[in-house]
Amino acid sequence: LPQVTEHQKSEQTIKDYGELAQSKVLEQFIVKSLTQSHVVTALLKTPDKNLDPEMVERKQKIIASLKAYRDKETELRYLQMVEAEKRAELDAVRKQWDQELTELRVLREDGNRLEECDVTTPLYKRLRGLVNKLELMRTLLARLVTSRGRRDWLAEPARTARLLALTRTPCSLHSFLHQ
Structure with missing residues (x-):
């Protein structure tokens, strides 16, 4: 029989237990995710004729979800490109604004340079x-x-x-x- 030893409760002991619990939960989540992704991959690779009608329906739902996800990712990339272009336009307009404002201030300060x-x-x-x-x-x-x-x-x-x-x-x- 394993012997139970009693430790004094300290901040370090509580911190160690917290880290252990956190690592166990993370490990379980990773194992679950890998198992699910393996099962989904196997389901998608299996031909429809070898599957039950319920599994075929699940497979179609998964494929539809993946297509929707792919479409959303494509739309996100497009929107990020548009955002980058608009940000570049904004920077160019700001730079032009600053230049023109500086020129106007110089003209105002130096009245002799009026056209x-x-x-x-x-x-x-x-x-x-x-x-x-x-x-x-x-x-x-x-x-x-x-x-x-x-x-x-x-x-x-x-x-x-x-x-x-x-x-x-x-x-x-x-x-x-x-x-």
């Missing part, structure tokens, strides 16, 4: 008209501030100083475009 405007467009002509009107308003404002009319500009010196500062900065199309 020359087409002077024949209606918007350019309208802008030129507006800038000319601003320049005319500036000169009129300077005359109003410095004139000796009914209004006493010296009563409000802060406002007069602000208006005079506005009259000192000339309005031109070039300065307007490169602000």
Whole structure:
């Protein structure tokens, strides 16, 4: 008779029992899977005339399941290829976006590098008209501030100083475009 020895319960003993139980369960699962795969392989290789009608039906179900699995695997590979292509497109678009954004930031930071405007467009002509009107308003404002009319500009010196500062900065199309 084998003798039963009593061990003190410790963390190591419990850990050893856990690992042993885990390895036994894994071993049983592997044996079961191998046995089932061997039986399925033998069933698929056996001709239909040598099988019972019930086994023929099982064989057909297994074949249908394998075909469905194969179709799903093919679809998965196709979707993975499409995903890789779309990811490459996304990376290319992101790279282009970054380049264009960088160029726009450089253009914004360096106002002198603005491209020359087409002077024949209606918007350019309208802008030129507006800038000319601003320049005319500036000169009129300077005359109003410095004139000796009914209004006493010296009563409000802060406002007069602000208006005079506005009259000192000339309005031109070039300065307007490169602000």
